[in-house]
Amino acid sequence: MKNRLRLLAYPYILWMALFVVAPIVIVVIYAFGSAGGGFTFDNFSRMGTYLPVFIRSFKLAFEATVFCILLGYPLAYILSKESSRSQGILVLLVLLPMWMNFLLRTYAWMSLLENTGLINKLLTLIGLSPVKMINTPGAIILGMVYNYLPFMVLPIYSVISKLDYSLIEAAQDLGASSAGVFRRVIFPLSLPGVLSGITMVFVPSVSTFVISQLLGGGKYMLLGDLIELEFLGSAYNPYLGSAVALVMMIVVIIMLLIMNRFGEGEEQAVMI
Amino acid sequence: MRDKKSRVPGRIFLALIYIFLYAPIIVLLIFSFNSTNSRTVWSGFSLRWYEKLFNDDMVINALYTTISVSILAAIIATVFGTFAAIGIFNLRRRWQSPVLTLNNIPLMNADIVTGVSLCLLFVASGTILGFGLGFITLLLAHISFNVPYVILSVMPKLKQLDNNLVDAAQDLGCTWLQAFFKVVVPEIKPGIVNGALIAFTMSIDDFIISYFTAGSGTQTLSMVIFSMTRKRVTPEINAVSSLMFVFVLILLIIINIRSSVQDKKLRAKPA
Numbered sequence: 001m002k003n004r005l006r007l008l009a010y011p012y013i014l015w016m017a018l019f020v021v022a023p024i025v026i027v028v029i030y031a032f033g034s035a036g037g038g039f040t041f042d043n044f045s046r047m048g049t050y051l052p053v054f055i056r057s058f059k060l061a062f063e064a065t066v067f068c069i070l071l072g073y074p075l076a077y078i079l080s081k082e083s084s085r086s087q088g089i090l091v092l093l094v095l096l097p098m099w100m101n102f103l104l105r106t107y108a109w110m111s112l113l114e115n116t117g118l119i120n121k122l123l124t125l126i127g128l129s130p131v132k133m134i135n136t137p138g139a140i141i142l143g144m145v146y147n148y149l150p151f152m153v154l155p156i157y158s159v160i161s162k163l164d165y166s167l168i169e170a171a172q173d174l175g176a177s178s179a180g181v182f183r184r185v186i187f188p189l190s191l192p193g194v195l196s197g198i199t200m201v202f203v204p205s206v207s208t209f210v211i212s213q214l215l216g217g218g219k220y221m222l223l224g225d226l227i228e229l230e231f232l233g234s235a236y237n238p239y240l241g242s243a244v245a246l247v248m249m250i251v252v253i254i255m256l257l258i259m260n261r262f263g264e265g266e267e268q269a270v271m272i
Numbered sequence: 273m274r275d276k277k278s279r280v281p282g283r284i285f286l287a288l289i290y291i292f293l294y295a296p297i298i299v300l301l302i303f304s305f306n307s308t309n310s311r312t313v314w315s316g317f318s319l320r321w322y323e324k325l326f327n328d329d330m331v332i333n334a335l336y337t338t339i340s341v342s343i344l345a346a347i348i349a350t351v352f353g354t355f356a357a358i359g360i361f362n363l364r365r366r367w368q369s370p371v372l373t374l375n376n377i378p379l380m381n382a383d384i385v386t387g388v389s390l391c392l393l394f395v396a397s398g399t400i401l402g403f404g405l406g407f408i409t410l411l412l413a414h415i416s417f418n419v420p421y422v423i424l425s426v427m428p429k430l431k432q433l434d435n436n437l438v439d440a441a442q443d444l445g446c447t448w449l450q451a452f453f454k455v456v457v458p459e460i461k462p463g464i465v466n467g468a469l470i471a472f473t474m475s476i477d478d479f480i481i482s483y484f485t486a487g488s489g490t491q492t493l494s495m496v497i498f499s500m501t502r503k504r505v506t507p508e509i510n511a512v513s514s515l516m517f518v519f520v521l522i523l524l525i526i527i528n529i530r531s532s533v534q535d536k537k538l539r540a541k542p543a
Contacts, residue, residue: 009359009371012352012419016374019416023389024377030392075289078282090286092524097293099520103479103497104513108296110501111303111311118299118312146292199380207382210479214501224384231388231484238392245385252382 030242043243057223060137061205064144068201072152080161098150106143106214113139135217143211151200159193195263199256223248304510311507321511334496342475345414350468353422361430375420387484405487413485414475422467429463
């Protein structure tokens with residue numbers, strides 16, 4: 001029977017060949033192509049012009065990821081300490097905004113951050129001078145943190161809440177202070193959660209074009225904006241767009257591989 | 273267990289995070305009832321934006337497209353994904369892990385890369401076979417990013433499934449198909465339902481992949497919202513978002529009630 005059930009996998013393998021593998025192969029072919037046809041490295045040699053865009057995207061995504069860890073880790077830790085009855089509802093409250101359309105969540109910040117927006121009104125009301133917030137890199141980072149924070153909280157929370165409590169008790173019995181328990185037991189064991197959180201926040205941040213257009217006012221071009229512009233915008237050039245997408249993914253994959261390798265080393269060190 | 277004093281800073285931190293998460297949404301909801309077109313100056317209660325919304329053909333069409341593509345994609349992906357999961361589960365070990373890795377690619381990949389790569393695939397095959405971007409390509413794209421979620425939620429249930437149950441059913445005279453529908457399907461049903469729900473919400477919420485695969489003639493609600501934020505900014509968007517938020521809230525409450533009722537039933541069973 002196992003042999004017969006195995007057959008059920010084949011249509012899906014065929015499907016993946018068509019809708020997962022083939023599209024990636026096409027992107028690679030386009031990256032080495034041009035409107036005139038033929039094989040060329042042109043798209044990659046032109047990439048130098050876009051170096052500032054690459055640097056800006058990776059910098060903003062990196063900063064957003066750091067903020068997500070700084071907010072998300074304590075949040076996940078505090079949630080895991082709550083009584084199991086309130087935990088369920090508190091975690092649901094963290095996730096609930098995710099069910100609101102992503103564009104609308106970002107759009108909502110526009111009316112708060114605008115020059116005549118609610119935050120600035122509040123500031124003038126208490127006698128402070130208004131601050132320019134919208135259309136700044138800070139606003140873009142805020143948008144990334146707001147949208148992707150739950151992606152950081154959830155994996156960390158699920159690792160911490162499943163920690164074997166006897167390990168913590170053992171550390172305490174052996175004389176560790178509560179800071180020591182955290183630093184030497186809880187934190188190292190929660191690293192896998194942090195690593196998957198980083199992946200889930202960094203990838204959408206580095207490739208966004210919605211957040212930079214809504215909260216950055218289109219003034220700070222990110223990789224996502226560049227790709228969108230080459231595919232659907234005025235600068236139609238899917239060959240260059242494919243090359244940008246390809247380079248972006250390769251850099252991201254290399255970074256994540258290095259990070260995971262580093263993380264695995266850390267885990268093994270803890271085991272020893 | 274611990275003294276209550278040490279919990280205060282944590283509680284304050286939690287409260288601040290919840291304010292951060294909900295302030296924009298609450299502001300959005302409130303200003304959907306504003307009587308003028310300002311998003312920041314309150315000038316009185318009115319339902320004019322809701323009225324305008326229901327008379328806006330573009331929004332109604334987009335809503336129709338979004339709901340039909342989400343329901344169709346969720347149903348097709350659930351059926352396809354469930355069978356695929358059963359197939360993958362029964363593959364030889366050696367083949368299982370590369371297939372699952374391939375299955376994870378759309379989940380790990382940046383949405384924009386999935387979007388443009390599918391766009392190129394559809395455009396390339398469309399010029400050969402003679403079709404353009406539209407509802408069908410949108411649906412195919414949605415199915416392809418939904419199936420991996422279904423597989424990931426059905427797989428663990430298959431691992432928990434006791435193989436003896438199937439043998440027992442067959443020994444007791446079930447045909448192979450009866451055993452499948454009467455034993456296997458009910459056992460893995462929570463995984464299937466969960467997968468269907470994830471698929472549906474992913475489809476409803478998707479913007480980036482739809483944006484690249486729907487073409488110029490087909491618009492989902494997300495795409496309409498995106499073009500609204502670029503051109504005319506009116507509280508009409510606030511009204512759309514409020515309705516969608518309330519809809520999802522109701523959906524969630526129903527799901528929660530359903531699962532807690534199921535929990536109670538399960539707990540009542542052994543007694």
